[in-house]
Amino acid sequence: MRIATWNVNSVRARSGRIVDWMEREDIDVLAMQEIKCKPEQFPSQVFEDAGYDLAIHGLSQWNGVAFASREPMTDVVTSFPNMPGFLKGAVGPDQPLEARALGVTVNDLRLWSLYVPNGRALGDPHYDYKLAWLKALEAHAVAELEAHPTLALAMMGDWNVAPRDEDAGDPTLVPGLSTHISPPERAAFEAFQAAGLTDVVRPIVPEGFTYWDYKQLRFPRNEGMRIDFILGSPAFADLVTDASIHRNERKGDAPSDHVPVLVDLDLGGDDDDRPMIF
């Protein structure tokens, strides 16, 4: 089984490109972020014609997360417990939840498509929101694994954190000034390790970015960032047989500024692509 995550930066602007890649790569489940539309605006037919069911959570032109899956999805939720909201100029409980989290169960795998808040600038209210959002998500991961220690849980998406210095290849990032690389953001990300969720891609693909800004020839110069991750519980990590970052999807006509990140899982059935031995 092949599971991927991709910040598509508008599903309407590149639905054909997304589905072409899914068919070419034999993707079973894709977690999308930044779909930038409401469910009724989603190009559902393109995905359904290719054999995918959809779970969509979008509230406006901003944010938005979705799953496309060949297998049925159950237990669909559009937030995690105590997820904070945000609205510029508003405070406390007046801040509505944004469309940044979607949880589904597929083949007994618990999967999340996550679009972590950007943070905008150190000291900005959006930065505090980002840290609070990650803290609440981590608390949910802890609670899930305490209740179900053998659960195959994956939290995947655009984390908007470059955990290591080598993940921050964009020269506009300045230590002490920029979001994505600040110690509190990195600590919030690393806390998921302590919670039992590890990066299942990095051990297999140690190098490479997942995002390059559209501006300033960042992609040709390879001045990008590694901010899209698949974090898995021990039971999920045990299933992983391979992983890849699909850098070629940043090329060509009208690409997203992010590329897909993919894991291969061995679920033990005969529905995988291992050679049959008689």
Added chain:
DNA sequence: ATGACATCCATAGGATGA
């Protein structure tokens, strides 16, 4: 460089992005 590039919406300039 108040930029650059791309997406969306009250289709023109603003908000957002990382």
